[in-house]
Amino acid sequence: MTNEVNKGGGGRLFASDIDWWTVGIYVLMVFFGWLNIYAAVYNEEQAGIFDLSQRYGMQMLWIGIGFFLAISILLIDGKYWHMLAYPFYFAMLGVMLFVLLFGREINGAKAWLVVGPVQIQPAEFMKFVTALALARYMSAYNFDLHSGRALYYIGLIIGIPVLLILAQNDTGSALVFAAFFLMLYREGFGSGLYVVVLMLIFLFIISFLLEPLPILFIVLLLCLTAQGAVNRNWRDTLRYFALVLLLGIVLFVALTFLGTTVSLYHAMLGGVALSVPWLVRYAVRRHVPNLWQFALLFAGAVLFTGVVDYVFNNVLQVHQQKRILDLLGIENDPHGWSYNVIQSKIAIGSGGFLGKGFLGGTQTRFSFVPEQSTDFIFCTVGEEWGFVGSLGVVLLFLFLILRLMRMGERQKEPFGRIYCYSVAAIFFMHFVINIGMTVGLFPVVGIPLPFFSYGGSSLMAFTILLFVAVRIDASQYDESARKLL
Amino acid sequence: MKTVYNRQKILQICLFLVVFVIIGRLFWLQVIDSDYKDFARNNAMRYMVQYPPRGEVYDRNGEFLVQSTESYDLMVIPRDVEPFDTVDLANTLGVTAEEIRKALDKARRYSKRRPSMIFKQLSKEVKLKLDERHPVGFYTQYRTSRTYPRKIAGNLLGYINEVDEATIKRDPYYRMGDYIGKSGIEKSYEKYLRGRKGVKVELVDVYGMPQGSYADGRYDTLPVPGRAITCTIDAGLQQLAEELMAGKVGSVVAIEPATGEILVMASSPSYDPDKLVGRDLGNNYMELLRNRRHPLFNRAVMSRYPPGSTFKVVNGLIGMQEGVTLPGDLHPCHNGYTIGRGVKCHSHLSPLNLVQATANSCNAYFCYVLRDILDNRAYGGITRGGFDRWREYVKSFGFGRKLESDFWDELAGYVPTSEFYDRRYRGSWNSLTVISLAIGQGELGVTPLQLANLGATIANRGYYYIPHVVKKIAGLDSIDARFYEKNYTQVDPKHFEPIVEGMYQAVNVAGTATRFAVPGLDICGKTGTAQNPNGADHSTFLCFAPRDNPKIVVSVYVEHGRFGATAAAPIASLLVEQYLTDTIRRPEMMQQIKEMNIAYPMYDKRGK
Structure with a gap:
């Protein structure tokens, strides 16, 4: 020294x-x-x-x-x-x-x-x-x-x-x-924080750019992919996805026949909800304790997009809405912003x-x-x-x-x-x-x-x-x- | 520290990803998407059109027929307009404040950013006054406008006006607001007269203020002035013709036979070409359009008249060429042709030979001639070739087709076909059916220009140059080659002399127009009195002079002027005299003709 x-x-x-x-x-x-x-x-x-x-x-x-x-x-x-x-x-x-x-x-x-x-x-x-x-x-x-x-x-x-x-x-x-x-x-x-932040930003942007139905599918697929990657049960994941689709469509068709109008988005959401018993059964049988985390992640993401929509329409001022829409390239005002x-x-x-x-x-x-x-x-x-x-x-x-x-x-x-x-x-x-x-x-x-x-x-x-x-x-x-x- | 090492890598990967996205975006913006280059051009460059002065038009002696004068259009960029004194501007322009407001509104509706023309063809004085006041947002743009020092030959010279939508679509040269020749020489020679527009590329900043020229003017082009045109018209003669035609409807065409140059082309009634200039163009144009005598209709090249007796010479020539008529052949006239329905004739000596028949305009004689031509057995009679053969002869004289002169609006006239008669008479017709063709009546339709061209052909003894109105285009060695070609008819030149002799006698010895002989000028002429279904006969006269080495051919057609000798012949005679001797020794005749007014109930009966 x-x-x-x-x-x-x-x-x-x-x-x-x-x-x-x-x-x-x-x-x-x-x-x-x-x-x-x-x-x-x-x-x-x-x-x-x-x-x-x-x-x-x-x-x-x-x-x-x-x-x-x-x-x-x-x-x-x-x-x-x-x-x-x-x-x-x-x-x-x-x-x-x-x-x-x-x-x-x-x-x-x-x-x-x-x-x-x-x-x-x-x-x-x-x-x-x-x-x-x-x-x-x-x-x-x-x-x-x-x-x-x-x-x-x-x-x-x-x-x-x-x-x-x-x-x-x-x-x-x-x-x-x-x-x-x-x-x-x-x-x-902690890297989890960064993942969450990035995901929120992603959800925020797609909640403006896309219709609810595609958002639902994107979130669903993301959660399923993450789950599949963590638990390495791709075949069951695929089966589950098919099950959700089936339930959603059955629900949609059944309700339409009964004379009540329901959007495909809500029918699919219903399909996801109806699939919960199968999910629980699967989690218990196969001892997959982290499934509830992904379920929660999914619910949170769907809720988040809903909240963004609600806040945008009911809380923000018109000029703030415009600015956001403009940023995302949805609306253009060549002389203003x-x-x-x-x-x-x-x-x-x-x-x-x-x-x-x-x-x-x-x-x-x-x-x-x-x-x-x-x-x-x-x-x-x-x-x-x-x-x-x-x-x-x-x-x-x-x-x-x-x-x-x-x-x-x-x-x-x-x-x-x-x-x-x-x-x-x-x-x-x-x-x-x-x-x-x-x-x-x-x-x-x-x-x-x-x-x-x-x-x-x-x-x-x-x-x-x-x-x-x-x-x-x-x-x-x-x-x-x-x-x- | 495996995790930290990973994190460093992840950060680097993120950095590369972001940089990649940015580079990709830049590549898209700058290299692939070309839209932005156009936007930039629109943003920062203003293309200022530099208008060239339009070419001027001279007569054959170098006298101005059309002059280009400076004029200015008032342009406005509505966005830039600052409050200004409307009343003062109105006074300067000589319009009402209301008109200015309306014009501004219209410009604003068109575009707030782009310049619109709101008042056109302002004089230089007005422009100078405007420059003093300099209202913000307005500017003046140099244009040329036309003036007509002699105020003659309106239809011949034509007029210019802004191009229409259809032309802009068809021809990329033209832009909204450009002027284009709409008729006459202005239209036929538009390509030479207009010159070439220049463009000045100006840079403008974000406020639209000019910031100097782009790339030091490397992309600017100077306007190329229009070419001056010397036309073949003799302004003095043209003016005299128009004066003589005053009060009459019809047309005068004079040609120099040795060149085919048109010396006079007057269509009556005419109009003051200055009327179709400037701000009142629209109103004046509508007024002329509504005039029942149709002053905008160039009768010299567009009307389809029955040629009348002047056409007899054509039949005589064809007869001689075909060998069915010899100059010495005598035919009787019993106050007309008595075969078939018959054709009347005035009383004269009988029988006559070809020369006498021409001089006296004997109807019967030419009926014999036509029938001999049409029924010639050598060709199997009229319906099997005889008629078509005759028609080919007639066409070779320039009838029934366009002469390909430099008049865009020249019409073909009409010479009937055998099919036409087959249709009309359901196949059953013969030479007697169409006997009126012998004397230039019937279904024939010719233009005064075609008649004048016939005169030139006879004067030249067998050929003509395509009549044309332009002698020289400045900067070009020659006009179109077709105007230098001799066009022979199908009649051999050796057959023309008897006809010339007949026309000579008609004026100078004993004929239909002896009153209009001018001693020493040797005028050869042929009168015509064309029957028509609308009213009194048309008066026509076709002449050339002198007999040898002719200098001028004049064809006069006065609608409903009765005998050829009544109206048309004196006009032609006076014009020949003026042209060849430069003086008129018959002032009282000139006075009488100028004051002759013919009533035209067919034109005037309704309305004005």
């Missing part, structure tokens, strides 16, 4: 320790992003790239500051971050509270701190400090992820910032905090395979897409650089995230691993939500595309986020190398 070799103190940085791949991707992204901002706000009259009255000029300035920050972070000993995690976290909470009370409202979100000419969005930095705080908390010696206490504190560390951000009316940024669940999954959080998405898809789609060339995008230059230099910057990429450029950007993000995951995996200390995974997850969320919304796969949620979107706060925040990970990784590498000596 003693290290005579280390004369400059514990924080000595070796160039070979830095993950240059990540740094390279970062530089590439920042400059390509700048080019697109330039294109998005370009007009013939003002063409000087350092013109600070233009967004590309400002962004250039931010990039400069970002580089300075990155180098500074690399020069500071990585261990400090462990130490500074809580102070930073609480300080930022204070700032957030301050913004909530005294901040300025821009685009409906009271999320901006104005200092002279500079507008800062503290929520961007909140992700960073939350990641730090989580890493610190979860890397403690006596930490046990499955204890109630741990859950409680993790909930607090994530929940307080989320509540503050929601109070600022900045839904997009709050949504990004869901990223930490990906990190938690990696850390061993979906205008952004339509214009965004037009811009990207018109790019074709090779794009229209730098500064050649018509949709880009004539501001058909609102917020083009910020949240919809990917439209410029899509229009001017085409599929090739879009693919390039997507792959850059893929590499960055994979790289961060790999960095996390090679950490000896949980602190570094947790932090790197948090960073990877945050980038993943931003990447998926932002690009997803520009191509119409995701509802329009106003969050930036890291390193591409215009904005000092987000560029600074992402730079810090990334380079702290790089620095922690480097020092960890450095230390372990020294440990080996």
Whole structure:
């Protein structure tokens, strides 16, 4: 442990320790992003790239500051971050509270701190400090992820910032905090929860897209498949399915003959209900005790879709209903809510395979897409650089995230691993939500595309986020190398 | 740590899945689905049509017949309109505020975003005034409109109007609001006159404001001005013809026989072509359409008149070619042809030879000639080839078919077929049944143009050039090749001299039109008095002059003008005199003809 070799103190940085791949991707992204901002706000009259009255000029300035920050972070000993995690976290909470009370409202979100000419969005930095705080908390010696206490504190560390951000009316940024669940999954959080959440989302979506009868069959088949997979009794499962169908049809035909009208959906539900005695008999005879769980799962799923329907029709306001229908592609209002998405898809789609060339995008230059230099910057990429450029950007993000995951995996200390995974997850969320919304796969949620979107706060925040990970990784590498000596 | 290792893999798989979905979506949007490219084009590009000036039309001496003048259409984009002073705009345009409101409503109903034309053909002065006021949402678009300095030859020149739906469907060149020639030269030579529209691709931003040209104008095209057309019309002569035809219904066609160029084509009543221009076009057009004398009907090429006695020369020529008539053959006339139902004739010397018969327009003589042709045994008599042979001769003179002139609305006229008579007389007919064909009556229908062409054929002694109205198209070396070809009839040129002599005598020695001889001009002519079921006889006159190396052929047809010598002959004579000597030495005759008004109860009896 003693290290005579280390004369400059514990924080000595070796160039070979830095993950240059990540740094390279970062530089590439920042400059390509700048080019697109330039294109998005370009007009013939003002063409000087350092013109600070233009967004590309400002962004250039931010990039400069970002580089300075990155180098500074690399020069500071990585261990400090462990130490500074809580102070930073609480300080930022204070700032957030301050913004909530005294901040300025821009685009409906009271999320901006104005200092002279500079507008800062503290929520961007909140992700960073939350990641730090989580890493610190979860890397403690006596930490046990499955204890109630741990859950409680993790909930607090994530929940307080989320509540503050929601109070600022900045839904997009709050949504990004869901990223930490990906990190938690990696850390061993119960996987059942994720399955349930995914299933609920799935049920929610199909309850709008499909008629009740197909939903019933889908849920039934899913439950039966799950049951079959767990108990490995495929033949009996198939028999049971046939029995339910038979009962349902018999019920339907019988009731129709008796003169009462009944829908096929209800007849099938009745068929399922009538099949319960057989099910019980089967469970008892074959000693399959978990059957009731699947029965419950089925009942719960059917009930859930019913509840969603009921809530949608009786609880939600008309405009909320519209928004949901619009998200799911059931209804379209080209001039209202979906205008952004339509214009965004037009811009990207018109790019074709090779794009229209730098500064050649018509949709880009004539501001058909609102917020083009910020949240919809990917439209410029899509229009001017085409599929090739879009693919390039997507792959850059893929590499960055994979790289961060790999960095996390090679950490000896949980602190570094947790932090790197948090960073990877945050980038993943931003990447998926932002690009997803520009191509119409995701509802329009106003969050930036890291390193591409215009904005000092987000560029600074992402730079810090990334380079702290790089620095922690480097020092960890450095230390372990020294440990080996 | 097997589970953690698994979890890392699961996360990676999820990441790859998501990335795969996004890439798939991008591939779909950008490479496969082409809709978005069209949307983008519609979004950001506005195709501004650049209208070329329409070609101008000159007469044969380089005088303007049709001029193109600058005019402007007022366009509106309803979405962009900001509140403006309606009354002021109305005053500027010279319309009522109500009309503006209506036009705006209509434009709004059509499209809020797309430009609509609300007032058309505004003068340059109005345009300048509009530019000063510059109401937001309105703009003016350059167009050309037509003016007619001489105000003559309405039917000949034709008019232009906006294209109709059917044409737009048929011809992709035209777009809503384009002008197209609707009749006359404007229609026949539309392809040359219209030029080519240019297009300026303008980029517009999300507010529809122009943002400069697309790709530095790489895809713009300049409008190509329409080609100027020099037509064969002699404006002065045309004007004189129209003046002489005033008060009469009929038509005058004059041709230069050596080229087939049409010097005059007047259809009477005519109209002021300036009336079919601009904002009042619709109303004026309806008015002309309602006029019972049908001024929009180009009689020169469309009407089907019985040719009357002028047609006798055709029969004479066929007879000589067939060898059944010799110039010296004498035939008696007993105040008519007495065989069968008989054909009456006026009193003159008898018997006559071919030359005298032509000069005196003897009905009986040509009845003998026709029967000799039709009943020629060499061909087995009339029903077995004799008639059809005669018909072939007649067709070779340009009758019963279109002459293929450059008039789109030229009609074929009618020469009956043997089948026609078979049907009508149930197969039982002979040369006496159709004897009226001998004197240009019966079922014959010819246009004044065809008559003039007959004149040109005689003047040329045996051939004609297809009559045409255009002499030169600017930028082209020549007009269509068919106008340079000699078209021979089936009658040998050597047979024409007796007919020429007869026509010469008719005017200059002792005949039907001696009153209209002009010393030194050697006019050769043939009068015609065509009976018709509608009223008084039609008066026709066909002449050419001078006898040798003729310069002009004139065919005049005055509906219900009685004898050929009453109305048609003096008109033709005056025109020949004017054309060959450039002066009129018979002002009193001209005055009398100009003032001659013929009553047309058949046209006028109902309504106006």
